Amino acid sequence: MRRTSLGEFEILVLAALLRCGDEAYGAAIREEIKSRAGRDATVGAIYTTLARMQEKGLVTSKLGPASAERGGRPKRFFRLTARGRKAFDASVDSLRSMLDGLDAVPESRS
Amino acid sequence: MRRTSLGEFEILVLAALLRCGDEAYGAAIREEIKSRAGRDATVGAIYTTLARMQEKGLVTSKLGPASAERGGRPKRFFRLTARGRKAFDASVDSLRSMLDGLDAVPESRS
DNA sequence: TCAAATAACTACAATGTAGTATTAATTAGT
């Protein structure tokens, strides 16, 4: 069966992916999540999520050029597929319409 | 360890709770999620999530008055606790800042 | 060959979901 909605962390990772553009590899994504969402995810969590989303066809990846600057495995860059972007938009939309207007409510009622 | 962030469905349920106000019981929450987010969750999913959030102290509940209109068990009404509201706000905030501006991007960049 | 950067793998915990069972009330038949 086709899973329809993304988990919260998946949404975060996908958003970070979009934000990072061409520089979307593990560490960059991690930093983006840290600085934007204030959430300190481990790299492991990110790679695992990315791998699963790749299996589902939501993202693709390719290895970057061999040599970076100073040691290290080549980076693997990720991008959303069309399906990934669609799924992302759909999830975000339903979250948005659910959330819409709610932060304007301090402690009314009761 | 204190779990910090809510799952996506938890966020949806909490938002529905806020929207329903005094009428926040199983079926109403379900409908709210359906009509707002367009997502057809089962009641089971909702109760389970609610029960877990209650264990974590994010919501409380109390049974409603015995007689409704036509048969049936008394409704159980749910509300967010202060902690629940805080957790909700925090999760929504980090989602918002992550998502901010992203839907404005149609298919720029390559 | 050592240290650094990064990716891949493994295992486990938490969350998401469906499906079934139970309970409490109302209605209706006798």
Add this chain to the structure above:
DNA sequence: ACTAATTAATACTACATTGTAGTTATTTGA
């Protein structure tokens, strides 16, 4: 009025998916 049928709703159980940490492996420059 008693009891069975019906209905609205909650509670429970089991399983699938997602979230996370931790460990290991690979690549490369010094």
